[in-house]
Amino acid sequence: MIDVINLKKSYGNLDVLKGITISIKEGEKVAIIGPSGSGKSTFLRCLNCMEDPTSGSIIFEGVDIADMRVDINIHRRHMGMVFQQFNLFNNKTVIENIMLAPVYIGIHDLNSKKFKNFFIRLRNIFSKEKKPLYEINTTREKIKADARENALRLLRRIGLEDKANVYPSTLSGGQKQRIAIVRALAMNPKVILFDEPTSALDPEMVGEVLDLIKQLAAEGMTLVIVTHEMGFAREIATRVLFMDEGRILEENTPDEIFSNPQNIRTKEFLSKVL
Numbered sequence: 001m002i003d004v005i006n007l008k009k010s011y012g013n014l015d016v017l018k019g020i021t022i023s024i025k026e027g028e029k030v031a032i033i034g035p036s037g038s039g040k041s042t043f044l045r046c047l048n049c050m051e052d053p054t055s056g057s058i059i060f061e062g063v064d065i066a067d068m069r070v071d072i073n074i075h076r077r078h079m080g081m082v083f084q085q086f087n088l089f090n091n092k093t094v095i096e097n098i099m100l101a102p103v104y105i106g107i108h109d110l111n112s113k114k115f116k117n118f119f120i121r122l123r124n125i126f127s128k129e130k131k132p133l134y135e136i137n138t139t140r141e142k143i144k145a146d147a148r149e150n151a152l153r154l155l156r157r158i159g160l161e162d163k164a165n166v167y168p169s170t171l172s173g174g175q176k177q178r179i180a181i182v183r184a185l186a187m188n189p190k191v192i193l194f195d196e197p198t199s200a201l202d203p204e205m206v207g208e209v210l211d212l213i214k215q216l217a218a219e220g221m222t223l224v225i226v227t228h229e230m231g232f233a234r235e236i237a238t239r240v241l242f243m244d245e246g247r248i249l250e251e252n253t254p255d256e257i258f259s260n261p262q263n264i265r266t267k268e269f270l271s272k273v274l
């Protein structure tokens, strides 16, 4: 699903990613561990096109999304992202947060079809060969109604239907993060990237967020998770990557990494966190 080839990212003369090569298959659950400052967040942001790589390729379903000429918005909609700090829009209600991207994309697609049809009509006036128009079987109202229905279904799933019309500031950290997760799900992503999804939570709220991620894992969703929750990584990951100083120093099954680490840096890191 994703092939990362020799990905490098520098900020000025700070080389943060020094050549990352990794393939992620559909359905895999990849946990990324490693010390603070090793480039884990930068790597996820490159995967999601929130950062332009300095060099290298990221092939997502056959298209190099590191290539500036590619319309990243088309690809980004298939990659959900969940952040440590939730990143909900505080001036929008819970349901508006969840509906925002699907409505935006839906209307964008609708407008671009209308726009293309306009030019096909013009062309057809002057050309002998008549091109068919794009079929438009939706409206703005339909797009919004569908997004609302889907958002309510997702809120029901996490037991927060009654929070649909409140603002995020009234929610607990665990509730905010579960809403951020279903907001990502609302786009029907093919993969979800998590950047330390439980690091900003009070301890008693970690469980509810991990449980929801576990459910997604069990449903077969492809997941890439930067985490400090080693027990969780061990439980759900199909593969663990250890990153240090902008490189993947070791990758293996969770059992191997945690009970039999090979790299000296992995051993040092695990001895501190386990």
Ligand code: ADP
Residues within 6 Å of the ligand: 011, 014, 016, 034, 035, 036, 037, 038, 039, 040, 041, 042, 043
């Ligand atoms: P991690 O998530 O593993 O803690 P990061 O990817 O956040 O690491 O950061 C890796 C390094 O890149 C750090 O030294 C950080 O200061 C630097 N860095 C990250 N983002 C930027 C940025 N936008 N501009 C400059 N330096 C950055």
Ligand code: MG
Residues within 6 Å of the ligand: 040, 041, 042, 195
């Ligand atoms: Mg980070």
